[in-house]
Amino acid sequence: MSIATALLANAGTTFIQTLVKALALGSVYILIALGFVIIFKGTQVLNFAAGAISMAGAIFLAIMVGDGGLPFLPFDNPLAPSLDDPDLVLWLINLVIVLFIAALFGLVIERIAIRPMVGQPLFAMAVITLGIEVAIRPFNLDATAIQARTLNVPWGADAWELWGAQIPKSYVAAMIIATIAGAVVILFYRSRLGVAMRAVAFDQEAAMAQGINVGRVFAIAWGLGAALAALGAIVYGMAPFPPGGQVSQEIHPILALRVLPVIVLGGLDSASGAVYGGLIIASAEVFAGEYLSQWNSTLGSGYSTIVPYVVMLIVLLVKPYGLFGTAEVRRV
């Protein structure tokens, strides 16, 4: 093989690996962005507690599959997969259970902190979500203080090989999970409850006049939103994403913050915007990180983390409501 073809082949594998990585990171962004969007759609509030809620969800899973059960239950988790050789099916069952727990967590938060604020200015509600973030954070930090908690992912950091490129199983899992979640959101929007939520989003008073229970819509938005955020944090915990198969005290708390450009780009109230936004931002970030690395000294190290904000700013200059947002509507 000549040097030229070898270089070319090398370029090909690099491209494939970069593309897969971009799609995988995009999947994480999509999950968390959908969580934001659902809550915004249902309640017109940007959920600043998304970071803490998503991380708490990942910790719930770590406790279930890593420590053998939730501490407040009188028994250990009978379905906990073994630590040495975790069983895939058992692990997935635990994942589903944790998503329900996360949804319940969202419902409780909504009931305690959000519902009493119905009818108050939206800005006040947004500030309340900040308060929720501050209230949950100590739990997250305590839970990860002594050591990062393993998510006990059955496939660990394994990868498949495709045309010489390494395709991590976690990346494929991320794409599959995001696709399923996206489909669930689309189906939800078309369901009766979804119709109620869209009606409330469009004209709250008119929805009330039809006899739609706005409080219930709020609750569903928070339940679904919390579950999606948790799922995003869990997927991001899988190796070879940076936390490396664990819930990380350094990386997980700021994950939701990094999704902000995605939802601003996609439009706060648009599910399809969350999908396109997630893919665009993640691609820009990953490809810039890979292909601009030789200019590291000029751009400064860590420049790829700034790329999402640059993309966001450029788009906002052209389209102030994001690519898919509704033009006239929203505040806060």
Add this chain to the structure above:
Amino acid sequence: MLEVANLEVVYNEVILALRGLSIEVPDGQIVALLGSNGAGKTSTARAITGLLDVHEGKTTKGTVTWNGKQLPIHDPAAIVRTGISQVMEGRRIFAELSVDENLITGAFTNRSREKHNYDRVMELFPRLGERRTQTAGLLSGGEQQMLAIGRALMAEPELLILDEPSLGLAPKLVEQVRDVIVEINQQGTSVLLIEQNAMMALSIANYGYIMETGKVVMDGDGAKLRDDDDVKEFYLGLHGDEGEKKSFKNIKHYKRRKRWAS
């Protein structure tokens, strides 16, 4: 039967919108509530259907009773469940939802009868059937009004409150709306018809109230009001000379003086 007695409504703690309004809607009847801009018609509808909270409004005096019971005025959904639905002023359809989805939003309080009510709406408004999957915002003004009425009917109300259903519609469409209201009423639904178009409303109403600055200034049988010279003059005056709006209070005054003089 709906009985509104001596109702006083205040917005933002200071703006007095209703000052002792009393009206009745007997079962099976069409009752017209007439008045010009700002008279308090919509506020009346809000007070009955529990939508004052949204507007920082409060009922400070008086009662609204429905079939002998007080209405749960802070729970609009519960009020719909007792059998009162409203077609809001300005239609307020969900423009981003399809026609069918708009109708579904009206059915949440009455799930068991949804199929039946949907069929009834489709029979009443065949045009909506042709546009079931279309985005509601793309319907014409007349079709949107039909959709708003159909949506309210999905709850199968005993009493339907319509707030200015003829607003912004061409005369032909106003006639259509009027005929639909008559048909709905004949199928057994009482109607409180709020209108500025007095002639349309009084042509089908059993009874009518005319209100001004928050209270009733005149009431009577539909036919009687329709033939009343003052009503005619008032509404002709309204249509003709914008600058010189006549007030019923003044008319009454004038009448009294005339009687004294003779």
